[in-house]
Amino acid sequence: MSLLPWTLYLSAAGALLALAGGMRSARTARWIALVTAAGAWVLTLLAATRFVPGPRLQTLVDAPWIPAMGVRYHLAADGISLTLLVLTGLAATAGVLFSWNIEERTGEFFALFLTLVAGVYGVFLSADALVLFVFYEVAIVPKYFLIAGWGSTNREYGAMKLALYSFAGSSMVLAGLLWAYAAGGGHGFGFEDLAQATAALSRHQQIAIFALVFFGFATLAGIFPLHTWAPTGHVAAPTAASMLLAGVVMKLGAYGCLRVALPLSPVGFAYWQAPIAWLAVIGIVYAGLVALMQEDLKFVIGYSSVSHMGFVLLGIAVANAQAVSGAVLQMFSHGVIAGLLFAVVGRMVYDRTHTRKLADLRAMPLHRLLPFAAAVFVVAGVASMGLPGFSGFPAELTILIGAWKRAPAWAAVAALGVLVAAAFTLRAIQLSFFGSVEQPQPPGSDRPADHALHFAPITVAEKAGALLLVAATVLIGLNPDLLLNWINPALQSPLLQAALKAGTP
Amino acid sequence: MNPDYAGLFLALKPETALVVGAVAVLGLDLSVFRRHAAAERLRLALWVASLAVLTAGVNVWLGPRGPAFGGVLMLDHLAVATRLGVLVLTLLTLGVARGAAVPHQPAEYVAVVLFAATGLMLMAAAQQLLLVFLSLELASLSLYVLAGFDRARPESAEAALKYFLFGGMASAFLLFGFSLIYGVTGSIELPRIAAQVSLQGADPLLMVALVMVLVAFGFKVAAAPFHLWAPDVYQGAPTPSAALIASASKLAGFTLFTRLLWPGFHAAVGNVAAPTFGPGWLPTVAVVSAASLLLGNLAALAQSSLRRLLAYSAIAHAGALLLGVMAAGRSGPAPLFYYASTYGLAAVGAFGVISAMERGGRCEYITDLAGLHRRSPLLAGCLAVFILSLAGIPPLAGFFGKFTVFAAALRLGGVAGPAGWLAILAIALSTVALYYYLIVLKQALIAAPAADARPIRVPRTTALTLVAAAGLIVWFGLDPAQLLGLF
Numbered sequence A: 001m002s003l004l005p006w007t008l009y010l011s012a013a014g015a016l017l018a019l020a021g022g023m024r025s026a027r028t029a030r031w032i033a034l035v036t037a038a039g040a041w042v043l044t045l046l047a048a049t050r051f052v053p054g055p056r057l058q059t060l061v062d063a064p065w066i067p068a069m070g071v072r073y074h075l076a077a078d079g080i081s082l083t084l085l086v087l088t089g090l091a092a093t094a095g096v097l098f099s100w101n102i103e104e105r106t107g108e109f110f111a112l113f114l115t116l117v118a119g120v121y122g123v124f125l126s127a128d129a130l131v132l133f134v135f136y137e138v139a140i141v142p143k144y145f146l147i148a149g150w151g152s153t154n155r156e157y158g159a160m161k162l163a164l165y166s167f168a169g170s171s172m173v174l175a176g177l178l179w180a181y182a183a184g185g186g187h188g189f190g191f192e193d194l195a196q197a198t199a200a201l202s203r204h205q206q207i208a209i210f211a212l213v214f215f216g217f218a219t220l221a222g223i224f225p226l227h228t229w230a231p232t233g234h235v236a237a238p239t240a241a242s243m244l245l246a247g248v249v250m251k252l253g254a255y256g257c258l259r260v261a262l263p264l265s266p267v268g269f270a271y272w273q274a275p276i277a278w279l280a281v282i283g284i285v286y287a288g289l290v291a292l293m294q295e296d297l298k299f300v301i302g303y304s305s306v307s308h309m310g311f312v313l314l315g316i317a318v319a320n321a322q323a324v325s326g327a328v329l330q331m332f333s334h335g336v337i338a339g340l341l342f343a344v345v346g347r348m349v350y351d352r353t354h355t356r357k358l359a360d361l362r363a364m365p366l367h368r369l370l371p372f373a374a375a376v377f378v379v380a381g382v383a384s385m386g387l388p389g390f391s392g393f394p395a396e397l398t399i400l401i402g403a404w405k406r407a408p409a410w411a412a413v414a415a416l417g418v419l420v421a422a423a424f425t426l427r428a429i430q431l432s433f434f435g436s437v438e439q440p441q442p443p444g445s446d447r448p449a450d451h452a453l454h455f456a457p458i459t460v461a462e463k464a465g466a467l468l469l470v471a472a473t474v475l476i477g478l479n480p481d482l483l484l485n486w487i488n489p490a491l492q493s494p495l496l497q498a499a500l501k502a503g504t505p
Numbered sequence B: 001m002n003p004d005y006a007g008l009f010l011a012l013k014p015e016t017a018l019v020v021g022a023v024a025v026l027g028l029d030l031s032v033f034r035r036h037a038a039a040e041r042l043r044l045a046l047w048v049a050s051l052a053v054l055t056a057g058v059n060v061w062l063g064p065r066g067p068a069f070g071g072v073l074m075l076d077h078l079a080v081a082t083r084l085g086v087l088v089l090t091l092l093t094l095g096v097a098r099g100a101a102v103p104h105q106p107a108e109y110v111a112v113v114l115f116a117a118t119g120l121m122l123m124a125a126a127q128q129l130l131l132v133f134l135s136l137e138l139a140s141l142s143l144y145v146l147a148g149f150d151r152a153r154p155e156s157a158e159a160a161l162k163y164f165l166f167g168g169m170a171s172a173f174l175l176f177g178f179s180l181i182y183g184v185t186g187s188i189e190l191p192r193i194a195a196q197v198s199l200q201g202a203d204p205l206l207m208v209a210l211v212m213v214l215v216a217f218g219f220k221v222a223a224a225p226f227h228l229w230a231p232d233v234y235q236g237a238p239t240p241s242a243a244l245i246a247s248a249s250k251l252a253g254f255t256l257f258t259r260l261l262w263p264g265f266h267a268a269v270g271n272v273a274a275p276t277f278g279p280g281w282l283p284t285v286a287v288v289s290a291a292s293l294l295l296g297n298l299a300a301l302a303q304s305s306l307r308r309l310l311a312y313s314a315i316a317h318a319g320a321l322l323l324g325v326m327a328a329g330r331s332g333p334a335p336l337f338y339y340a341s342t343y344g345l346a347a348v349g350a351f352g353v354i355s356a357m358e359r360g361g362r363c364e365y366i367t368d369l370a371g372l373h374r375r376s377p378l379l380a381g382c383l384a385v386f387i388l389s390l391a392g393i394p395p396l397a398g399f400f401g402k403f404t405v406f407a408a409a410l411r412l413g414g415v416a417g418p419a420g421w422l423a424i425l426a427i428a429l430s431t432v433a434l435y436y437y438l439i440v441l442k443q444a445l446i447a448a449p450a451a452d453a454r455p456i457r458v459p460r461t462t463a464l465t466l467v468a469a470a471g472l473i474v475w476f477g478l479d480p481a482q483l484l485g486l487f
Helices: A003-026 A026-049 A079-098 A106-125 A129-150 A155-183 A191-199 A205-222 A229-236 A241-266 A266-293 A297-318 A321-352 A358-362 A371-385 A392-406 A410-435 A460-480 A481-490 A494-502 B005-011 B013-031 B038-062 B079-099 B106-126 B130-146 B154-185 B190-200 B202-222 B227-238 B239-246 B248-268 B282-301 B307-331 B334-359 B377-391 B399-411 B418-446 B460-478
Strands: A058-066 A071-078 B067-069 B072-075
Touching: A003 A026, A003 A079, A003 A106, A003 B038, A003 B460, A026 A079, A026 A106, A026 A129, A026 A191, A026 A410, A026 B460, A058 B248, A071 A079, A071 A106, A071 A129, A079 A106, A079 A241, A079 A321, A079 A358, A079 A460, A079 A481, A079 B248, A106 A129, A106 A155, A106 A241, A129 A155, A129 A241, A129 B399, A129 B418, A155 A191, A155 A205, A155 B399, A155 B418, A191 A241, A191 A494, A191 B072, A205 A241, A205 A266, A205 A297, A205 B307, A229 A241, A229 A297, A229 B334, A229 B460, A241 A297, A241 A494, A266 A410, A266 A494, A297 A358, A297 A392, A297 A410, A297 A460, A297 B154, A321 A371, A321 A392, A321 A460, A321 A481, A321 A494, A358 A410, A358 A460, A371 A392, A371 A410, A371 A460, A371 B130, A392 A410, B005 B013, B005 B067, B005 B072, B013 B038, B013 B106, B013 B202, B038 B079, B038 B106, B038 B248, B072 B079, B072 B106, B079 B106, B079 B248, B079 B282, B106 B130, B106 B239, B106 B248, B130 B154, B130 B239, B130 B248, B154 B190, B190 B248, B202 B248, B202 B282, B227 B307, B227 B418, B239 B248, B239 B307, B248 B307, B248 B334, B282 B307, B282 B418, B307 B334, B307 B399, B307 B418, B334 B377, B334 B399, B377 B418, B377 B460, B399 B418
Parallel strands: none
Antiparallel strands: A058 A071, B067 B072
């Protein structure tokens, strides 16, 4: 367990090394990035083997940081954070593998990438709200430069929109946290300190603080109607960045909701529970329907991310043990599946065909030209729909059962979302990979004939990354208890129990 | 009272070192350095000046503490910290000047910088209205000269004239305010004024006097609506002058007025916690702060000139710093000092990058930054640190400045209090600010260089200066207790 903080330090050091290595050659930077990302992942796995699940955050580092304000550099982990740490390591490693073809300013690319990863590790490890917030913001800035520098379609707009939404969200969080901190007389930013300070406030103030912190974090989790940054940002981002964005960074928001907002004010949560749940449910269905209408394959995936994150938010909002553990499982599951989908679309397909328009892809027999990509996309799509055997199934099922126990209406509408998800996923698979090959060439079209199409074969790096992710989703799909055994004890912590109790009528 | 001149000399040894340094710069330039070329004369003058600044720094560090010369000077933690801060920022400014265009009279330029620093050092410690006024005038007059030093460019003259006219007006207000204060309280020493004010309570005439003092304060720190000089001065003044005006002058100004308002007029503050205020100077500061936050951040959005953008961002930062002034009565001056000094570091650094770029061509518009990452990775990296610190991104010092100031402001009566609302407003506007800061960084780090752009050679001293400034920002960010624990 004591290894876990080194994930953070290793990634930060890797960022500096990659920057220096990039001045020598792109190859050096790549290998440095791969070694640090994989090294950090191995650290999380090693820590996982020695992990004893329990209800408390297990302290890893605790030292005074800003004594004048009671801020402590406090890192700790429990089953929930460990799940997400393992996910981060996996997504980062796969992300490096899928960025192997970055030739332009490679060192800087991987430096930003690893800074982002370090920030993410930091958030999942923080046990002090201010430390968490600091890492949360550390993760925001590199996203802007990754997208604006290496992205595609409309990248400057997408990058700025994403950065401003994230920053606006984090400003709300900061305002809420400072409010609670000042109300408590400035004792500190430990989760218990803040919860005690907030509990002493009037009900109206608690409701306001909770709204600031929760919706601030939820912006990054893509809650309806604050989700619009997500599809544009994901589409504009370079492949590895979209994998991390959808796979891990959106989870930062959900994690913040669960770890900071809920315990901060159970009273506020009880007030906002139903609105949040409805927003989550609307998000699931609405984003699914929008995905159904998209003409750009990457937008389909972008909206599907919003839809699937809706399940996470629903699970958190339902707030019984089942739904919350399902929400954490869904965070992991969606992290893997979204990474896989973006990898296929952004790297395997777009970098070769230079189009993501469904109409164009339809005219290419991709299942023959890129059989590996087609196979992976089908697997990812099926997993994304929530078919048994893949990680999406136990996750969404647990959430739905939990929701049904709390309010059948939420579960019913969300289940509708599962149907919509199946529809847009199947449509995307059908149109992009199994288009009508025999479609006659329109006269005068400058598109090359089918037989003239030839794409570079899928590289070893891509195959390795894809297989890692597929293995993860299958493993968890077949044996979700691997993660649930970590997650469930963590839900017994007094802070979360107080929140869960407040959410149960 | 028997004047204790030995004590005065001991307390003012740092200032003496600066003045001796300035005289030495002038004398050596007149005699020994005369035959060298202008660039060489600048280099030599800068070395002498740096030596003087370092000597002054050692003397501040080792010098006496507590009241000096019968309470005219107050060498408390805040004064010592501010004097050291002013010296560090002056040293960095000298480093920036090394890489900037060579002024017509290099030695005079450097000497005036030292005189300005002397005035700023005195401002940090002044505790008597006469000395307050004298030190403020010494600093201001030196800064006017520095703003207008580039006689080849009409913009520089325009900047100096505007700065001078506004400054002269502000001085007149300040003097009028001081004479009223003297009339009401019968004293020019802050401790006695404080005692008298707490006896008399809020006198209407005293309120008029305080408003006049606040006008001068607003001018000195470029807070709206007294900010009108700032964009033109930032744009027209020689770059090192602008750096000094943006950094050390602000730091000393905030220290001076905090000392004036809090220990001096503590009794006339008004009710901080209640939403309805009550009579006092605090409501006025709150209004000025809100105006600066709004105007600075919103006007910065529309700028295409890099220096004007920095000027409006400075106005916005002044608004946030005023929150620190409001909170200083309860939380102490630590948050304010931390914010002002780290802001100064970032401002000097940003102007340093501008001056280094001007050597290799133009750096007027934001778009002139395009492709900086290719033309000079060092400058681009340093600029990223400075701008992100200005934007308040952790783990850089700018974030913790905002954070401590807002936390202190919120503790003044929670969100319901006036400072609380302002803190929330400032936090909300930080998102707006991020937009224009990112626009700058996008040009520097992402955009491709113009076709005719060549790599920029940065002189070693300037490179060292910029790296030092960036390093301090990172260091104070990773370990904020270094500065916050001083008080």
